[in-house]
Amino acid sequence: MKNLLNFLVEVGKLKRMPRMGWVLRGIDNPETIADHTFRMTLMTWILCCKKKLNISKALKMSLIHDLCEVYAGDTTPFDCILSRKGKKGKNIFNKWPRLSKKEKEIFFLNKCKKENKALRKITSKLPPKLRKEIINLWDEYEKGLTLEGRFVRQVDRVENLLQALEYWKKGKKFKIEPWWIQIEELVDDPLLLKFIKVLEKRFHKKK
Amino acid sequence: MTEEKNFYLTKEGLERIKNEYKSLKELKLAKTRGESPKILQSEDLNPEYLVFQEDISFLESRMTELDNIIKNAVLIKTPRKEKQNIIDLGATIFVEVGGQADEFTLVGSLEANPAAGKISNESPVGKALVGHKAGEAVVVSSPIQTTYKIKKIKYITS
Numbered sequence: 001m002k003n004l005l006n007f008l009v010e011v012g013k014l015k016r017m018p019r020m021g022w023v024l025r026g027i028d029n030p031e032t033i034a035d036h037t038f039r040m041t042l043m044t045w046i047l048c049c050k051k052k053l054n055i056s057k058a059l060k061m062s063l064i065h066d067l068c069e070v071y072a073g074d075t076t077p078f079d080c081i082l083s084r085k086g087k088k089g090k091n092i093f094n095k096w097p098r099l100s101k102k103e104k105e106i107f108f109l110n111k112c113k114k115e116n117k118a119l120r121k122i123t124s125k126l127p128p129k130l131r132k133e134i135i136n137l138w139d140e141y142e143k144g145l146t147l148e149g150r151f152v153r154q155v156d157r158v159e160n161l162l163q164a165l166e167y168w169k170k171g172k173k174f175k176i177e178p179w180w181i182q183i184e185e186l187v188d189d190p191l192l193l194k195f196i197k198v199l200e201k202r203f204h205k206k207k
Numbered sequence: 208m209t210e211e212k213n214f215y216l217t218k219e220g221l222e223r224i225k226n227e228y229k230s231l232k233e234l235k236l237a238k239t240r241g242e243s244p245k246i247l248q249s250e251d252l253n254p255e256y257l258v259f260q261e262d263i264s265f266l267e268s269r270m271t272e273l274d275n276i277i278k279n280a281v282l283i284k285t286p287r288k289e290k291q292n293i294i295d296l297g298a299t300i301f302v303e304v305g306g307q308a309d310e311f312t313l314v315g316s317l318e319a320n321p322a323a324g325k326i327s328n329e330s331p332v333g334k335a336l337v338g339h340k341a342g343e344a345v346v347v348s349s350p351i352q353t354t355y356k357i358k359k360i361k362y363i364t365s
Contacts, residue, residue, distance in 0.1 A: 054268065057265075077322075095305055095307060096304075098304060098307035098308060098309040099309070099310075099324075100308075100310050101299065101310045101311060101312065101324035104311075104322065104323055104324040105323050105324060107322075108320070108322045108323040109323075111322075143320070144319065144320055146269065146272065147272065150316070150317075150319075176350075176351075177351050180349040180350055180351050180353075181304070181349075181351070181353050182321075183349070184330065184331040184332045184347050184349055184353070185311075185321050185326055185330055185331075185332045185333075186321045186330070187330060187331075188316050188319060188327035188328075188329035188330040188333065190329075193331070196349075200349065200350050203350075204350040
């Protein structure tokens with residue numbers, strides 16, 4: 001039981017870790033990683049009901065998808081460009097980062113490696129069966145190996161779009177265009193594409 | 208849990224699916240025999256197989272999913288030379304978007320991984336690009352309009 005408690009204490013850190021994308025854009029009091037996981041998991045549940053998916057598996061996947069960030073931190077798609085340009089390039093957030101295929105592959109592999117290591121560390125004292133389940137669910141999610149993995153990975157992006165639209169609507173502190181550009185490349189699930197249309201109507205309705 | 212549709216896969220993608228199915232079949236056989244296969248004692252094993260170690264129903268559901276994919280798999284073939292100037296599945300596309308250069312490969316939904324440069328042919332961008340040639344500009348409309356200027360199309364010839 002002591003190990004389970006230690007695990008929960010470590011995971012609790014996600015309740016205090018702000019999402020880096022908002023920090024970099026200067027959003028006041030931004031959502032934490034746990035905030036994002038909470039709504040993403042609800043989203044997975046209510047949308048999963050409309051699909052032939054293993055809901056229990058998808059929910060677990062959503063719950064654990066960012067556990068690794070306790071130790072690996074929150075990586076953003078802009079990290080690659082930030083390291084290249086330094087902190088000067090604040091305008092970089094006006095455009096969705098574009099990279100060569102080789103650069104994307106390297107960035108993805110490095111992120112995977114770092115997060116996999118972190119996930120193994122945070123789950124190291126859990127009972128072996130539970131640990132394996134968490135690691136395997138994360139692998140399915142990260143690499144999109146199963147129907148649930150591919151769906152939850154896209155829900156992650158859509159929840160991020162919803163949060164971006166809410167912050168954007170509130171203060172217009174950043175350009176919303178990069179989110180719309182990326183979502184058209186990242187999502188291919190028909191149900192989520194329908195949901196995105198609803199988001200579009202809600203946040204971009206002409207008055 | 209299965210979907211009746213065609214699954215467009217590269218040769219490597221189909222190979223990976225077949226290998227996974229084969230491994231799971233062996234695993235199931237070992238489990239039902241009550242053996243503890245050596246493969247499970249290794250920490251280096253590709254972890255996607257291990258989720259099924261304790262739960263046979265998970266194992267069977269994944270096998271059903273893979274079986275369905277294999278039965279409905281359509282192999283992505285390199286088009287004939289005269290058609291290689293047109294975007295289709297398997298094409299690596301070099302584009303310019305908002306003054307920035309980008310590069311990605313168009314794949315079926317199963318192999319899509321935009322973070323690693325593989326875009327699904329069922330995504331809005333994938334759908335919009337199919338059938339276009341180098342030199343053309345494709346506009347993708349969401350609340351904002353994004354123009355993809357197609358610079359080059361490349362197919363890996365087998």
